Amino acid sequence: MTIDPAPLPAGLRALGTSDTPFTAVLDAAELPPGAMRRISRGDLDILLANTSAGLVAVDDRCPHMSAPLSIGALDGCIVDCPLHSGRFDLSTGEPVRMPTTGGLDPDGRYHPTWSAAGLPPKEDPPGKKAEARRLTRVRRIRYYPVRIVDGRIEVALPV
Template structure:
């Protein structure tokens, strides 16, 4: 990342207590802020599988799970830990159609991560 890009205010530290997530918009980007044991991480809020809102998912330690198709990501690195899947009735219906084959080929992409700085009680992230 370039050191010339400024940090932008994202939220107050009190808005993201340890073990929690918060959705914010910064410079037109949807960002997920996550507090893991007092350290703040920032990733894209949209799932790298089918664009689900990760802020509506679940967090366990450093892993966020998408509420739509259960893709899992490490919030400290943005890396995909588990590919998304349709499952259940939706998968049964889709697998009998041509679009089911297409859905099976949808790759889950890693999340973009952002550099985070905390200045007093303000969480700042660098958008490049």
């Protein structure tokens, strides 16, 4: 089985990874097409995903409120967050569906709360809670350089 790394989206490289050595983290055979795995090193949790656009390594934290994307669902290169159903394109780092709680997207545009089909409409909560939701932004995902050497997935981890 061969997996090619997906191109790293411009401007979305994780901090501290520009000049760091690669570390072997997983056998490539353990990540078939469509699979996601969390790997942890110290305080860092990384999501490895074998997407339709190629292999990606990103923070295993939703850019909305830090839920582990690795226990969500992957469809092609779209990952669905298990907490508020936000969807993110792992080939670009962009949200493709805002979370149910609404809020500001990465460009600062406001999106209202929403409910899944068949559920009653949600209201914005009053006062500070509404403001907190508004400011709980969806930021773009950050990427770690990744490669495959001798059947092992290697990631450039920050020092």
